[in-house]
Amino acid sequence: MEFKKRILCIGAGYVGGPTMAVIALKCPEYRIDVVDINQDRINAWNSDDLPIFEPGLFEIVKERRGKNLFFSTDTEENITKADIIFVSVNTPTKTFGEGAGMASDLQYWEATAHQIVKHAQSDKIIVEKSTLPVRTAEAMERILKMHSGNIKFEVVSNPEFLAEGTAISDLLEADRVLIGAHDTEEGNRASQEIADIYRHWLPEEKIITTNLWSSELSKLIANAFLAQRISSINSISALCEKTDADISEIAHAIGSDSRIGSKFLQTSVGFGGSCFKKDILNLVYISKSYGLYEVADYWESVVTMNEYQKSRFVRKIIKEMFNTVAGKKITLFGFAFKANTGDTRESPAIDITKSLLDENVRVTIHDPEAIENAKIDLKGIEKNITYETDPYRAAANSNAIIITTEWEQFKDLDYSKIYDSMEKPAFIFDGRNILDHRKLFSIGFNVYPIGKQQLTHFS
Ligand code: UDX
Numbered sequence: 001m002e003f004k005k006r007i008l009c010i011g012a013g014y015v016g017g018p019t020m021a022v023i024a025l026k027c028p029e030y031r032i033d034v035v036d037i038n039q040d041r042i043n044a045w046n047s048d049d050l051p052i053f054e055p056g057l058f059e060i061v062k063e064r065r066g067k068n069l070f071f072s073t074d075t076e077e078n079i080t081k082a083d084i085i086f087v088s089v090n091t092p093t094k095t096f097g098e099g100a101g102m103a104s105d106l107q108y109w110e111a112t113a114h115q116i117v118k119h120a121q122s123d124k125i126i127v128e129k130s131t132l133p134v135r136t137a138e139a140m141e142r143i144l145k146m147h148s149g150n151i152k153f154e155v156v157s158n159p160e161f162l163a164e165g166t167a168i169s170d171l172l173e174a175d176r177v178l179i180g181a182h183d184t185e186e187g188n189r190a191s192q193e194i195a196d197i198y199r200h201w202l203p204e205e206k207i208i209t210t211n212l213w214s215s216e217l218s219k220l221i222a223n224a225f226l227a228q229r230i231s232s233i234n235s236i237s238a239l240c241e242k243t244d245a246d247i248s249e250i251a252h253a254i255g256s257d258s259r260i261g262s263k264f265l266q267t268s269v270g271f272g273g274s275c276f277k278k279d280i281l282n283l284v285y286i287s288k289s290y291g292l293y294e295v296a297d298y299w300e301s302v303v304t305m306n307e308y309q310k311s312r313f314v315r316k317i318i319k320e321m322f323n324t325v326a327g328k329k330i331t332l333f334g335f336a337f338k339a340n341t342g343d344t345r346e347s348p349a350i351d352i353t354k355s356l357l358d359e360n361v362r363v364t365i366h367d368p369e370a371i372e373n374a375k376i377d378l379k380g381i382e383k384n385i386t387y388e389t390d391p392y393r394a395a396a397n398s399n400a401i402i403i404t405t406e407w408e409q410f411k412d413l414d415y416s417k418i419y420d421s422m423e424k425p426a427f428i429f430d431g432r433n434i435l436d437h438r439k440l441f442s443i444g445f446n447v448y449p450i451g452k453q454q455l456t457h458f459s
Pocket residue numbers: 160161162163164165223226230263264265266267268269270271272273274275276337338339
């Protein structure tokens with residue numbers, strides 16, 4: 001079949017994979033190639049066992065794979081043939097040199113830019129899809145233009161707002177699509193060409209076009225604002241635990257104000273995920289690099305509050321268990337950074353586990369999807385860790401259970417049975433406030449929610 005256009009996506013990860021699957025579904029007249037340097041990952045995309053778990057993704061991949069959606073490691077040939085190249089390689093936080101711990105490590109991006117220049121034989125639109133520091137497009141352009149000869153590259157920013165676990169619905173029913181381009185004739189043309197892709201399934205008013213820098217910055221700011229809401233509610237959860245106020249009642253009361261809105265006000269043991277911390281630290285780094293120290297401090301406090309929430313939680317566990325946790329068994333229900341994903345990047349469960357291990361606790365980890373990733377995260381320090389796929393076996397003989405991820409199935413477990421199998425006194429620390437605390441208390445548990453009064457049998 002003759003395709004109307006060829007789209008290439010470099011990087012078959014959490015962003016590239018689902019995004020291209022949905023584009024392939026909605027634009028059957030386009031050929032979509034997704035490439036990666038990781039052969040195992042590509043093999044998985046070509047199998048029945050996809051490398052990432054996203055509700056609805058497998059059905060779409062199965063329908064389009066081999067028709068207009070192809071996964072391979074053949075980057076060079078696909079660069080030559082593509083009209084539009086999405087770049088969604090990873091951009092981890094730098095672990096070395098200038099900006100370590102804050103700035104993005106752009107080595108994969110730069111390598112991709114060089115690869116594109118080397119193999120391109122015709123004009124192309126390059127779409128920045130990974131989350132990147134502002135003005136990356138400029139650096140990309142510099143590399144592209146330096147060596148391009150007669151070939152023209154137009155760099156466009158099209159940030160992704162999908163959240164893990166809901167990636168497919170976030171793509172299909174997007175609140176908005178953002179496309180940033182230079183305000184030139186070529187820039188506007190490229191912007192419209194990218195908009196044409198999304199027009200296949202989204203109404204015009206959902207497609208926002210901006211200049212390049214606004215688009216890049218908007219992605220960071222969207223995540224910073226979302227994380228800020230969580231840190232704000234978490235900060236108040238600490239105050240609630242000292243007073244008679246209840247964080248759920250407060251969240252409901254303030255969220256009913258339509259100016260504030262009810263979403264992202266769920267208190268927790270802290271936010272995780274690959275984006276929030278990374279993007280905020282990026283924003284902090286950029287602000288500092290322009291000498292805007294107050295701006296940098298303001299945003300950095302969102303991350304500081306998140307770290308505080310995690311350490312506060314662990315301190316509370318230790319204190320409430322009579323300051324003697326050494327040798328005790330504590331079971332984590334959940335290791336993923338949120339429900340409905342196996343992803344554990346920046347999961348609060350990692351820090352909690354490490355802090356408990358420092359106290360010589362025997363830690364058991366149960367999670368429906370994330371055990372394999374947990375094993376990778378905790379490699380080298382697994383001496384006192386047990387992994388358990390069955391929640392009842394995980395809880396048996398424990399002194400305490402900690403809810404670290406808000407999996408639905410944790411709500412429906414038989415907690416009487418669990419209580420009977422545990423050491424006494426039995427503790428539950430609900431780091432997500434998902435359980436029925438009164439019921440647990442009546443079973444016999446000592447219950448410690450977040451931002452609410454604890455229910456204990458101690459006088
Ligand atoms: C986020 C953004 O939502 C998404 O738009 C962006 O593209 C990538 O980053 P994601 O990291 O997948 O998506 O997850 P999200 O649902 O935003 O949750 C992030 C973290 O915040 C999780 O650890 C979650 O448990 C926590 N969270 C979320 C809370 O603690 N309370 C809330 O009310 C909401």
